[in-house]
Amino acid sequence: MLHWRKVVRIDAGTPSRLNKIKFITNNICIIIGGEKYDRSDILRSEDGGYTWSDFSSSESQKGIYGISVSPEGHIYVSGIDGGIFMSADSGKTWRFKRILDWRFYHAISFPVNDTGIVINSMALDTCHISQIDTNCNIIDQRTYRFALSDIYMVSPSTGYLIGYGVVMKTTDYRRTWTYQNVRKDQFTAMDIHGEEIWMCGSNGGIFHTTDGGGNWEQLRNGNDITHVQYHLCTIVFKDKLNGWAAGEQGKIIYTDDAGKHWSEYDYFTDNAIRSLVLCPNGDLLAAGDNGTLFRITP
Numbered sequence: 674m675l676h677w678r679k680v681v682r683i684d685a686g687t688p689s690r691l692n693k694i695k696f697i698t699n700n701i702c703i704i705i706g707g708e709k710y711d712r713s714d715i716l717r718s719e720d721g722g723y724t725w726s727d728f729s730s731s732e733s734q735k736g737i738y739g740i741s742v743s744p745e746g747h748i749y750v751s752g753i754d755g756g757i758f759m760s761a762d763s764g765k766t767w768r769f770k771r772i773l774d775w776r777f778y779h780a781i782s783f784p785v786n787d788t789g790i791v792i793n794s795m796a797l798d799t800c801h802i803s804q805i806d807t808n809c810n811i812i813d814q815r816t817y818r819f820a821l822s823d824i825y826m827v828s829p830s831t832g833y834l835i836g837y838g839v840v841m842k843t844t845d846y847r848r849t850w851t852y853q854n855v856r857k858d859q860f861t862a863m864d865i866h867g868e869e870i871w872m873c874g875s876n877g878g879i880f881h882t883t884d885g886g887g888n889w890e891q892l893r894n895g896n897d898i899t900h901v902q903y904h905l906c907t908i909v910f911k912d913k914l915n916g917w918a919a920g921e922q923g924k925i926i927y928t929d930d931a932g933k934h935w936s937e938y939d940y941f942t943d944n945a946i947r948s949l950v951l952c953p954n955g956d957l958l959a960a961g962d963n964g965t966l967f968r969i970t971p
Contacts, residue, residue, distance in 0.1 A: 675927055675938045679970035682941075686727040687714045691960035692947050693740050696722075697748065699953040701763050704960055705750050707736040713752065717764045722958050722968060730758070732769040739791070739823075743783035747807075751781040751791055757809050770809040776801065784826035788812065790847060794820035797837060804847065825863050833886070835860040835872065842886050855880055855889035857896065862907045864916070871910055871932060873918045877903035881932050892932040901937070907949045909957075917971075919946035919959060927971075941967060 685691065691706035691714070704716040704725070713735055715728040735753035742748050748760040755772035772778060776793040783789040787807060794800040800821040803814040819839050826832035826847075833853075834841040840853035840860060858874025868885040877895025882888060894900065903924055910916035916932060919925040923942035926935040944962040952958055957969040 675936050677938060677941075677969055677971065680941045681968045683723075683725065683966040683968055685716060685725060685960075685964045685966040687712075687716070687729075688964045689714050690736070690947070690962045691716070691964065691966060692736070692738050694948040694950045694958050694960050695740050695742070696950065696953070697742060697746075697763055702958070703740060703748065703750075703764050704948075704966070705737040705740050705752075706960070707734075707752070709736045709753060711735075713737050713756070713758075715750065715758065715764065715767065721954065722952055722956075725966075728764075728767060730767070730769060733758075733771075738777075738779040739781035741782045741789065741826075743786050743789075745786045747783070747786070749781050749783050749789060751778040753777050755809070757781070759807075772803070772805060772809045772811065774811065778803075780822070780824045782824045782826040782832065784829045784832065784847075790824060790826065790832075792821045792824055792834065794822070794836070796820075800836065802834070802850075822859070822861055823863070825865055827865055831885075833863060833865075833870075835863060840872070840886065853886045853889065855882075855886075855891075857891065857894075861905060861920075864908050864910050866910065866913075869913070871908055871916060873905040873908040873920075875904050875906070875920070877901075877905055877920075879905070879908070879918060879932055879935070893935060906945065906947050906961075909949050909951055911951060911955075917949055917957065919949045921945045923961075923965075925949070925959070 702718040707713040716725045733756035737752040739751040758767045778791040797820040804812045821836035841850040858878035872880045879893040904921035906920040908918040923940040925938045944965040946961040
């Protein structure tokens with residue numbers, strides 16, 4: 674069992690589930706969350722994640738699950754019933770729009786300033802991949818017979834979709850998506866460093882590619898009954914060797930050999946950790962269920 678040097682609980686100002694953390698600049702950080710059908714929360718920090726203010730809207734009191742920043746710096750967040758909040762001033766103020774099909778858009782990306790992509794899944798067997806303009810009008814929508822969990826656009830032309838036993842990649846500006854040769858988990862998160870990517874799944878699997886998905890290696894088999902069982906939601910690497918993954922019941926595991934071997938840290942919460950990010954000073958921020966928010970020094 675590994676031990677943290679320092680763990681500080683932060684008052685998030687909300688009892689709601691916190692879903693994603695994103696640094697906009699070295700100082701400005703946004704956390705999104707809320708209760709699925711009762712509340713939306715957007716937390717904002719101006720001091721690198723030490724203190725937070727909470728924006729809660731009466732226009733859409735539904736949970737928020739996806740976040741993206743366009744090349745010009747506009748922030749977009751997405752959630753239940755097609756709700757989209759947009760900010761042009763680094764999260765100081767927000768305006769509300771709605772995608773009029775009223776679906777649950779749990780991930781969003783704006784790889785270019787005028788066009789975004791959002792995804793939703795229904796009953797774990799159907800998903801819609803929709804392209805929208807900045808007024809949330811649907812430009813294009815495609816349906817697939819599986820569920821998706823997140824989207825990662827790394828440039829206007831190139832990006833990845835991950836979901837329940839499937840990973841897809843585009844290299845032609847989202848016109849086509851091709852399947853990646855990786856299976857055996859319900860994929861929940863990626864951490865992308867150029868062509869090198871680490872990915873985790875809710876069954877506890879961890880996967881790695883060094884060529885942008887041309888070849889994938891399974892570093893950890895979450896279905897191996899001889900391994901400790903983890904349900905992973907998030908993964909982050911500091912460099913080519915050192916990384917962390919976290920998930921249900923507050924579990925955080927660590928590798929110092931690029932993911933070949935993992936060790937468990939002592940845990941400080943029983944709540945699920947939904948998002949784990951590196952702060953500019955090297956600390957970790959962990960956010961999750963029931964307003965869980967911690968700043969950790971590894």
